[in-house]
Amino acid sequence: MSSQEACRIVGINYRTGKRWRNGHKPSGGHPGAPPVTTSSLHTESGRYLGTTERIRIADRLREGASIRSIATELNRSPSTISREIRRNSDPSDGQYRPYAAQQRAGARRPRPKTAKLIKYPTLRRRIQRHLGKGWSPEQIVYRLRRDFPHLTDMHLAPETIYQAVYQPARGGLTRGKKPLLRTGRTMRRPRRQAQARRPRFVAPMVMIGQRPDEVAARLVPGHWEGDLVIGKDGRSQMGTLVERVSRYVMLLHLPCGRSPEIVRDELIAMMEGLPAQLARSVTWDQGSELARHHEFTAATGIPVYFCEPHSPWQRGTNENTNGLLRQYFPKATDLSGHTRAHLDEVAAELNDRPRKVLGWDTPAERLATLIGPSHGIFRRLTEPTSLAIG
Numbered sequence: 001m002s003s004q005e006a007c008r009i010v011g012i013n014y015r016t017g018k019r020w021r022n023g024h025k026p027s028g029g030h031p032g033a034p035p036v037t038t039s040s041l042h043t044e045s046g047r048y049l050g051t052t053e054r055i056r057i058a059d060r061l062r063e064g065a066s067i068r069s070i071a072t073e074l075n076r077s078p079s080t081i082s083r084e085i086r087r088n089s090d091p092s093d094g095q096y097r098p099y100a101a102q103q104r105a106g107a108r109r110p111r112p113k114t115a116k117l118i119k120y121p122t123l124r125r126r127i128q129r130h131l132g133k134g135w136s137p138e139q140i141v142y143r144l145r146r147d148f149p150h151l152t153d154m155h156l157a158p159e160t161i162y163q164a165v166y167q168p169a170r171g172g173l174t175r176g177k178k179p180l181l182r183t184g185r186t187m188r189r190p191r192r193q194a195q196a197r198r199p200r201f202v203a204p205m206v207m208i209g210q211r212p213d214e215v216a217a218r219l220v221p222g223h224w225e226g227d228l229v230i231g232k233d234g235r236s237q238m239g240t241l242v243e244r245v246s247r248y249v250m251l252l253h254l255p256c257g258r259s260p261e262i263v264r265d266e267l268i269a270m271m272e273g274l275p276a277q278l279a280r281s282v283t284w285d286q287g288s289e290l291a292r293h294h295e296f297t298a299a300t301g302i303p304v305y306f307c308e309p310h311s312p313w314q315r316g317t318n319e320n321t322n323g324l325l326r327q328y329f330p331k332a333t334d335l336s337g338h339t340r341a342h343l344d345e346v347a348a349e350l351n352d353r354p355r356k357v358l359g360w361d362t363p364a365e366r367l368a369t370l371i372g373p374s375h376g377i378f379r380r381l382t383e384p385t386s387l388a389i390g
Contacts, residue, residue: 003017003018003021019033020035020036021035021036022035023035048105048109049076049080049084049105050102051098051099051102053074053076054084054088054098054099054101054102055098056070056073056074057070057074057081057084057085057096057098058096058097058098058101060073061085061096067081067082067085084101084105087104087105088100088101088104088105089101115164115171115172116156116160117156117160117161117164117171117172117173118171118172120153120154122154123144123153123154123156124171124172124173126140126144126154127140127161127164127173128173128174130143131161131165131173131180131181132178134182136158136181136182137158137159137161137162137165137181138158140158140161141155141156141157141158141161144156162188165180165181165186166186166187166188200286200288200291200306201290201291201293202291203291203292203293203294205286205293205306206303206304206305206306207305207306207307207308208283208305208306208307208308208314210305211281211283211305212281215244215280215281215283215305218244218245220245220277220280221243221244221245221246221277221278221280221367221370221371222243222274222276222277222278222279222280222281223243223244223245223280223281223282223283224241224242224243224244224281224282224283225241225242225244225282225283225284225315225317225318226239226240226241226242226267226282226283226284226318227239227240227284227285227287227315227318227319227322228240228254228258228263228287228289229322229325229329229335230335231329231332231333231334231335231336232332232333232334232335235334235336236255236334236335236336237254237257237258237335238251238252238253238254238329238335238338238343239251239252239254239263239266239267240252240318240321240322240325241270241282242317242318242321243278243363243367244317245366245370246358246363246366246367246370247317247321247355247357247358247363247366248351248363248364248366248367249321249347249350249351249363250270250347251325251343251344251346251347252266252267252270252343253266253338253339253340253343254266255336258289259289260288260289260290260291260292261292263289263290263292264290264292264293264295264296267282267296267300268296268299268300271300271302272299272300275371277371278371279300279301279302280302281302281303281304281305282296282302282303282304282305283304283305283306283307283314283315283318284304284305284306284307284315285306285307285312285315286306286307286309290304290306293306321350324350325346325350328346329346350363351363351364351367352364
């Protein structure tokens, strides 16, 4: 169309439209301006759906396309397309109209907004009451959706409640003597991704994924799993070592603490007398007691492999053994009163107990099969003591 017709539709004077199109030089105290081009126009952010994408969504919906196919064409997540259709369709007839959807999205975007719990006092009071009963935010949210399925003012996300708990000014929740959350937490604890964890020790750890395949397959003896058993109030401890093939158990006496130096020296003393065929590797969790693992390896030549954080199943044999030890050392008991001789007696009794996983052999019998009953180290390991077990 002509410039004059375009100016009439837009609602501006013809001369103004001419200046917009061609630009103008400074005159009469007015600064000059370059022509208006498409590159200077506001462009929509790639973070949000724009008008063009909404038009495409409307067209493809009329053609009967699926949400996933629309998402693939627009390089968006299917949940983004599904949420867009659900939130911005016309509530009267459920039809999705792109320009009306754009207006709804634009009206919803401006910040700051009034927090929902401040805007709706009834909702806030109900949430406050349920929190006082010990309900979790997730329980509250889904109960509200079940009780008020058609009342959207009573619908919200669990994160909204968490933000109101951690930032009371945003949600209007009242803090009393009793914590709002069952955990008692009043501040949000940041969580780092596993790949963002800072190194646990100064010396680099060799992770369990780098262990030889023979360890996982239990093909050869000499690979041990270790851990600490902690006593009452965390003030006493002992160490456990279990051989993966025979399930043979050795207990570390740690009456003076569990510092890295003490655990290193006790491990060295326990392992240095073993023959090479019984001293191939040790697998441990990432407890601070093994911070000097590199010094243990340098002294014995035995590599140490570390499990992933919060993955006790990667030391399943050791975890099972620790459970068996609770027969002799119940939880919340003081371990400092047990002598080294008594620990040896407990280990001897466990090693003389038939195990289903070994075909009802005892760990001592299976160890004798693996290294030979005439081997001097076998006689030392299985030598009985004179103490009785209470």
